[in-house]
Amino acid sequence: MRTKLPAALRPAPPRSGVNAGRRGTGGGWVRGVAAVPAVAALGWIAVSTFFIPNRMRLPPALPGDQRDMDSVAGRISYYVDGPAVTTAPVAEASLPPLLLIHSVNAAASAYEVRPLYEAARTKRPVYALDLPGFGFSERSPRTYSPRLMTDAIHAMVEEIRRIHGGTPIDAVALSLGSEFLARAAAEAPATFRSVVLVSPTGLDSRGPYYGPAGSTRGSALLRNAFSFPVWGRAVFDLLNTRTSARFFLEKAWGSKTIDEGLCDYDYLTAHQPDAEHAPFYFVGGLLFSRDITRIYEELRLPVMVVHGVRGDFVDYAQLDRLAARPNWTVRVFQTGAFPHFEVSDAFAQAYDAFLGTLSPARVAEPAG
Numbered sequence: 001m002r003t004k005l006p007a008a009l010r011p012a013p014p015r016s017g018v019n020a021g022r023r024g025t026g027g028g029w030v031r032g033v034a035a036v037p038a039v040a041a042l043g044w045i046a047v048s049t050f051f052i053p054n055r056m057r058l059p060p061a062l063p064g065d066q067r068d069m070d071s072v073a074g075r076i077s078y079y080v081d082g083p084a085v086t087t088a089p090v091a092e093a094s095l096p097p098l099l100l101i102h103s104v105n106a107a108a109s110a111y112e113v114r115p116l117y118e119a120a121r122t123k124r125p126v127y128a129l130d131l132p133g134f135g136f137s138e139r140s141p142r143t144y145s146p147r148l149m150t151d152a153i154h155a156m157v158e159e160i161r162r163i164h165g166g167t168p169i170d171a172v173a174l175s176l177g178s179e180f181l182a183r184a185a186a187e188a189p190a191t192f193r194s195v196v197l198v199s200p201t202g203l204d205s206r207g208p209y210y211g212p213a214g215s216t217r218g219s220a221l222l223r224n225a226f227s228f229p230v231w232g233r234a235v236f237d238l239l240n241t242r243t244s245a246r247f248f249l250e251k252a253w254g255s256k257t258i259d260e261g262l263c264d265y266d267y268l269t270a271h272q273p274d275a276e277h278a279p280f281y282f283v284g285g286l287l288f289s290r291d292i293t294r295i296y297e298e299l300r301l302p303v304m305v306v307h308g309v310r311g312d313f314v315d316y317a318q319l320d321r322l323a324a325r326p327n328w329t330v331r332v333f334q335t336g337a338f339p340h341f342e343v344s345d346a347f348a349q350a351y352d353a354f355l356g357t358l359s360p361a362r363v364a365e366p367a368g
Contacts, residue, residue, distance in 0.1 A: 054233070056271040061111035061135060062128055064121065068136070071155035073148050077136035078156060079110055079128045081121040095124040095355070096167045096193055097160050101153065102131065103175030103199075104287055105248065106239045106279040107266035109135040112174055114262075115344045125164065129156050131177065133278020140274060144281040146216065146289045149180040150187070157184065157191050168193040170355070175313070175337065176201045176282070179292050186298040194302040194358055196351065199337040202292035205317035211290030218285025236276035242267055253336035254310025262341070296322055303328045304354045306347065308335035329354055 060066050064081025098120050100113040110117075110128040120126040130137040132152050133144050142148075160169055170193050173181035178200035185192045202209060209217070238244070245266045249258040269275065281287050289295065305323070307316060309332065323330045331350045335342040 054237075054271050054273060054275070056268050058136070058268050058272060061109050061130075061265060061269075062114060062117050064117075064126075066136065069155070069159060071152060073132050073152035073155060074138035074140065074142075076132060076138070076152050076155065077130045079117070080125065081117070082123070082125040095170075097125040097127060097164050097169045099153075099156060099160060099169055099171040100126065100128040101171065101173035101177040101181055102128075102134070103177050104131065104134075104149075104278075104282050105175075106236070106283070107245060107270040107275075108279075109265060109269045111262055111265040111269075112338070113172070113340075115340045115347075116172060119344065119348050125160075127156065127160055129153065131180075131278075133281075135269060139272065139277060141277050144278045144287065146180060146183065146287060147214065149177075149287065150183045153180055153184040154188060157188070161191060170194045170196075172196040172198065172351075173200075174198045176287060178202075179289050179295070182292070182295050182299060183289070185301060186295050189299075189301055192301055194304070194355070195299070196304045196306065196354070198306045198340065199308065199313050200305060201288060202296065203318040203322070204315040207318045208293035209290050210294055213291055215290035216286050217288040217290050218281075220284065220286065223280050223284025223286055233276055236270075236279065239279075240267065240270035240275075245270070251312045252338060253342070254308070254312070254314075255336060259338075259341050293318065300327060302354070302358055304351070305330045306333070306339060306350065308333050308337055308339050308342075310334075311336040313337040329357075 060079070062079040062081075064079050066077065066079050068075055068077050100110070100116055100120075102108050102110050102112040108131070110130050113128050117126055117128050129152065132148055133139050137152075157169060157171075161167065168191055171181055171185070173195070175198070178197035179202050181195055182197065182200075185195050211217075242263075245263055246258065249263055249266070250256055252258075305316075305319060305328065307330075308314070313336070319330065322328050333339040333343055333346065340347045
């Protein structure tokens, strides 16, 4: 005689119809969908590690001589071209050396100043710096900060002045590079005759920025999340595909008509050993100074700001209060963030007009 189990202990009968098996298979389907991003991420890490070349041949970004030097900011690379001051035509004899400084992004290099460099080298000595972590300068894993970038500019300026007899120089910087140049000029004003800031950062509506000296607007946690060793290089490679390089330049230009040579060079310079280290400090906001408004206000030498009206870099809400100062000049072009590429002739005319308002530089014989 079989003992009948209480109803509460009896096993449930098998279900049939359209709902049959839903309890058993639904959880697996959900888990499978949830696993797709993880599988895709692991797949991209594998692609980055084994299939994306990160030792591509990198040609010089600019003509002329390419030189390296050791400095407090590590090994820095720069380009130089143009006539010596003493052999320049009489009409150009008062022009001191010009230093050009590129912007900072995931694939920055001296190529970004190419139109300015090529225009200047027929008239005056011109130097273009690869900032630490970019181009041919040292890209080692270390702390990249506004201080490091500013120290590199100081070192470059001292080298130029050593070669050219101590004359104050003119300098032009792009975007975030403008913050570093402004800091260098505020700290050593006697070494500069003038500065030009093209699409400068730190003038946006989130300011003004009067934070503690040396502080930044970034997050170490964000930087660490991007740069974690397991996926850091893979994340960087994802930011620097040919498609993404074009995408970011189109956002800067505010147009699909970008400079194709710059786009190609961006891809090459981003596919070098250790190319990810400095950009991750940029992505984490750790190269943006929290005290930059104070630095801009400390500038007493002639300053010209140039910016466009298209693209992602058009917020200059803090500029009006600085533009009212007698030593500040502002020029606006109907372009994106790189007006020197789009309207190079108009940019050159504006710069020449600005230089025409300056006192002549002391001309000195270059050192041997």
